[in-house]
Amino acid sequence: MKSLLIALALAAPASHACDAPPPARSDIDANSYYSDQHHSVIDPVLRARNIANTKPIEDFLSQVARDANQGDAACALTWLNSWAGQQAMLGKMSSEQAYYVRKWTLGGLALNYARIRQQATPAQRAAIESWFKALADAAMAHADAKKGGRNNHYYWEGLAVTAVGGVTGDARYLDWGRKVFEHAMGQMAADGALPAEMERAGKALHYQVYAATPLVMIASILDLHDARLDTLVAFTVASSADPSGIARRTGVEQEPVGSREVTIVYNRHEGKPPPPAGKALWQPRLGGALEVPNPLEHLQ
Template sequence: MVKRLPFILLMLAGAASACEAPPPARGDIEANSYYSDAHHSVIDPVLRAKNIANTRPIEDFLSQVARDANGQGDAACALSWLASWGGQKAMLGKMSSEQAYYVRKWTLGGMALSYARIQRQATPAQRATIEGWFKALADATIAHSDAKKGGRNNHYYWEGLAVTAVGGVTGEARYLDWGRKVLNHALGQMEPDGALPAEMERAGKALHYQVYAATPLALMASILDVHDARLDTLVGFTVAASADPSGIARRTGVAQEPVGSREVTVFYNRHEGRPPLTGKALWQPRLGGALDVPNPLEHLK
């Protein structure tokens, strides 16, 4: 046994050093809008490339955390990365634009949903650091959102998802309550047929943004365990429009870019006890990684 000890220690040391060092935390977020028309439906490729370059370190961080939390790496690495950025109060500095706030809320939601998969493996110190950081980010998200004037669109729904996910992993009712307020607002402003009015104003991207807006709402409903006939209408309209965009094309007067609706229905079907989707597995770091594997925060029927 004594002769084997050094080998065992080497194995343990190798496992401990398998995680790459966390990248430097980003306190500030530099991001820019990249649409060139009044409907925010036409992308300027130069501005888009600039935004991608500036936000890549944050997107890469989120993607790696999602991979590690979803079993493509080591959960301990995801926890160490989250604790590292949490300890440095990442993303709580200067936001250069509205787009920077968008990046922060997308990242917060994705991190919280990935963390939910590995929360039980966190040490007490890691939990205190990560969850305290999440709460600070959620408070900043709420403050920015509540200060905004004007219409509420998909960005409000993604803010709701981020804050709801933080409520799910911290158990704090105030975050869940705020998310429920966002969900109720979204369903309340929905048109009778299930269309979301703000998304219908996006010209050739109206269908794209209908799907994009419905996705966080479907997941929020599952986390909050809300069953609502209005959500059934929303999902039904979104799925039908995705299969046949001609209705939205007539409504907007603009041909629609085709887009699938599986990200919406994968959450909705699980929550409503409907058959699971078939086909290629879905992956989205902003939604916690593997969409086909239920998130611990979801309520399954």
């Protein structure tokens, strides 16, 4: 861990003037890109359109993550403060996919902000955290109003709101995240499978892993140790190593998916050895470098 922190520090850019923050995006225009009823087959034209439309927001998160992880807190805070002052992402959402983009971005921004919060000025903290709360309120309102099944998107909403609770200290958001976690545990099958994700045909394994990822981070932030989560993680890791069980369950061969994003956070919280070394995990939506613990994690 110490060597990784040193490597990140050495990779930090020399002191420089920050690039000007891009104009804030109030509205989000995004579209679904699956072409089948199981949402498992990607339409490349629709996917390309969605990537192009959401690129300014993805780029903003990626830059904040790079700065926050590489020791350039001043630039990250300047960018966050700029979008906070313009109340970014609180305008019109074009579709359900737009709501997805907003919650992924909020969670990522809050987790990256956690790395640099201590370096923010009081004015920056007030502006950024007020903006995060407005976005969390919007995420909760959307989730609570939505009818029908709850799947991985609900869990990612739970992570976004929980992370906002972590950086602001507001118990209301932490409590809502706990509600999402409990709901997920209640949905889980006895063997650890998440039924809504098992309905995704050839992407069932992919979405089992994708759903487990925010749940282990929620558990770490809230310092929850739960035998049900142990079962979920064990099923996810075993299925990642051998997808044949999910293939039999769904009747469809599964795309191979790794589970290190799940295990690196889960093992750290449970005081277990880290998973086998591999390519460094970088995920702006989870706070950047996953090998470096997030300040919101409760470590053993």
